Every structure is written in C-alpha cells, then in structure tokens.
Amino acid sequence: MSGGEKALKDDGNELGRLLQFWRSRLDCRRIAGVDTRRRRLKPGVTQKELAKLAGVSVNWYRALECGGRHKFSEGMLQRLATTLRLDEPERIMLFKLSVGHAPPAPRLTGDISVDDNMHALLGLVLPHPACIITVDWTVVAHNQAYERWFPWVANEPNIVRWSFLDLDAREQLVDWREVWAATFLAQLRVALAQNPDSAELRRLKEEVLDGCEEAREIWAENRSQVHADGEIRRFRLPCHGGEVVAVTIMALAPLRNTDLCFIVLLRAPGRDAPATGTTLASVTD
Structure with missing residues (x-):
C-alpha cells in the first residue's frame, strides 16, 4: 500500500x-x-x-x-x-x-440555436439514431434512438472527448485506432485550420492529446480529413448485446446555420460490413 x-x-x-x-x-x-x-x-x-x-x-x-x-x-x-x-x-x-464548486457547463462553439424544425427532424428520422453537433463535436440535441445507443451523452456531450478519454470507447468503436481515432484527429486538424480563433477547439485538442498517449502518436502522423459523410463505421454497443452493427454516416449542415451539423446513422446491410474510411492525407503541421 x-x-x-x-x-x-x-x-x-x-x-x-x-x-x-x-x-x-x-x-x-x-x-x-x-x-x-x-x-x-x-x-x-x-x-x-x-x-x-x-x-x-x-x-x-x-x-x-x-x-x-x-x-x-x-x-x-x-x-x-x-x-x-x-x-x-x-x-x-x-x-x-x-x-469547492460544481463542474462548469459545457462551452459550445458558434451559434447553437436549435429551432423547433430541427428538433422535429430528429424525430422524423427515427428509428435511426440522429444528433445535432457543433463544430467542436458537442451534441446539442439528439433523438431517443441516439440516447439508447449512446447513453454516455447525458454526462459527456462531446463525441471526440468521449472517444479518446472514456474507457469504453475502444470496445464500442470497432477498429478504434485506425478508423475512429485517426479520422477524428484528422478532422480536428482541419477544423482548427478553419477556425483558428476557436478556444473550444484548442481546448479539445489539448485535453485529448494530454489525456491519451495514442492520440499523441496519431496526431504526429499529420493527417487531415474534412468530414466522415458517407463512410461506413461499425459499433459494438451494449444495447445490441455486443453484436457488431454497421452504419453509414450521413452528415448534413443546415444552410441557415452551418455552425451545426446534423448526423444520422443509417444501418448498413449486414452487421459484418467492413469498416471503411476516406483516405487521410498527410500534411505538414
């Protein structure tokens, strides 16, 4: 002891x-x-x-x-x-x-106003899980299916932070390092270049790199990616009894508020569908 x-x-x-x-x-x-x-x-x-x-x-x-x-x-x-x-x-x-005080409320990037029509759209896509995120991957609205798949969102609204710092993420995100972690960091690099004044994105980068050794290794590979729209990803979630479920990611941005992104997870045919990803380009940091 x-x-x-x-x-x-x-x-x-x-x-x-x-x-x-x-x-x-x-x-x-x-x-x-x-x-x-x-x-x-x-x-x-x-x-x-x-x-x-x-x-x-x-x-x-x-x-x-x-x-x-x-x-x-x-x-x-x-x-x-x-x-x-x-x-x-x-x-x-x-x-x-x-x-001596409660944890601070999540700090959100950009205009995060989610109107009634956006909330209605989340319900219309059921039974598919769907959420609305900000440019720093903070979930600001979601439907019931999304919360059933990802109950952690109630305590950790940031998808990227959960993916790197929560101990369950590596098991629930199939091919965590090569598909999920590499893509998230490649997207984060691009988001920082597009929003150089965002304190939230800089803070997210610091928290992820400080808290995850593998994130630091992947970040040093200098890869970049704009989005994951159209990619097939796989989950192994408790709500599915541990079976592997493949989905196609659909990422949509409302023209009246491009600070937000509407994410829908569409079930892909066959739960054993291979995980694929857009080729990640190497850049100079």
Whole structure:
C-alpha cells in the first residue's frame, strides 16, 4: 500500500475515500494500457495506473486522494471523472470536494440555436439514431434512438472527448485506432485550420492529446480529413448485446446555420460490413 493509500485512514478525508472506491470498481481487464499479467487479488486499478490512464502525474493524483491543498485544474478533474466513469452526481461530488464548486457547463462553439424544425427532424428520422453537433463535436440535441445507443451523452456531450478519454470507447468503436481515432484527429486538424480563433477547439485538442498517449502518436502522423459523410463505421454497443452493427454516416449542415451539423446513422446491410474510411492525407503541421 502506497503512502497515498495509507492516508485514506483519515476519517476526515471524504474525497479520498470516494476516489478509492471509484478506483476499486473499475474492471482492469477491460482497460487498455493496464497490465493484468501480474495482478493483485485486490480489485480495481492502482493510483499509478489511474494517473497514467487519466494523463496526470502520480504525485498530482496522490495529492488529490490524500486531501492535500493544491490547485486542481478543471481540465484535469474532467479527465479524471471520465477515466473513473463517474456519473453526473459523482462528477459534481468530485468537483465540490476538490475545488469547492460544481463542474462548469459545457462551452459550445458558434451559434447553437436549435429551432423547433430541427428538433422535429430528429424525430422524423427515427428509428435511426440522429444528433445535432457543433463544430467542436458537442451534441446539442439528439433523438431517443441516439440516447439508447449512446447513453454516455447525458454526462459527456462531446463525441471526440468521449472517444479518446472514456474507457469504453475502444470496445464500442470497432477498429478504434485506425478508423475512429485517426479520422477524428484528422478532422480536428482541419477544423482548427478553419477556425483558428476557436478556444473550444484548442481546448479539445489539448485535453485529448494530454489525456491519451495514442492520440499523441496519431496526431504526429499529420493527417487531415474534412468530414466522415458517407463512410461506413461499425459499433459494438451494449444495447445490441455486443453484436457488431454497421452504419453509414450521413452528415448534413443546415444552410441557415452551418455552425451545426446534423448526423444520422443509417444501418448498413449486414452487421459484418467492413469498416471503411476516406483516405487521410498527410500534411505538414
């Protein structure tokens, strides 16, 4: 037991006890990057393993779990909450006990007004999952089918951040690295070039690259892509009993508000359809 874990015996350290509990319920067998060959009988992940997964230093995490008085940035706390798979009440507890206030509301890019007609269109495309996103991939509206497929949207509205920082994404997004991760980062590079003044896009890039080692490796490949419209992707979701489901991505932009994008997932024939993607071009960073 490390010095940080011993400090949990302090009865006044409520946050420390919660963090230890949240660590203990993680299934290390389902987490990429955790060596399970020489596991202890103790469940969950260690402080060192969690710090690595969340993209923070071990000393930073131990200080948080020990109840020390330090400045903990909101970005780091958000990454930690995602890594621990905290629901909204638990995320609020993490922020309240560590920095004294609730987590900030999501910051959205551009004009995000979604009118009644757009909401109606989400319902008209049922039973296909559909959502409306901003230029930084934040979901601002969705239909019931989308929430059934992706229940995490209630706690993490940003698709890209979830894809890189949530521990379930690699299992649910088939061919995660080559198809999903590479494409998202290639699109993010183009979005940053098109919106150089967007603080939200810059923040998203920093959070993803800081929190995911593989994202940093893929980013260094200098690939670019404008959109994923028309591509076939595959999911392995709990709502489908773990079966692989293939969809065609349809991405549409309303002419009166091109800051928004309407995404519809159309079931592709045959659940074993191969995952395909537009060729990603290499560029100079």
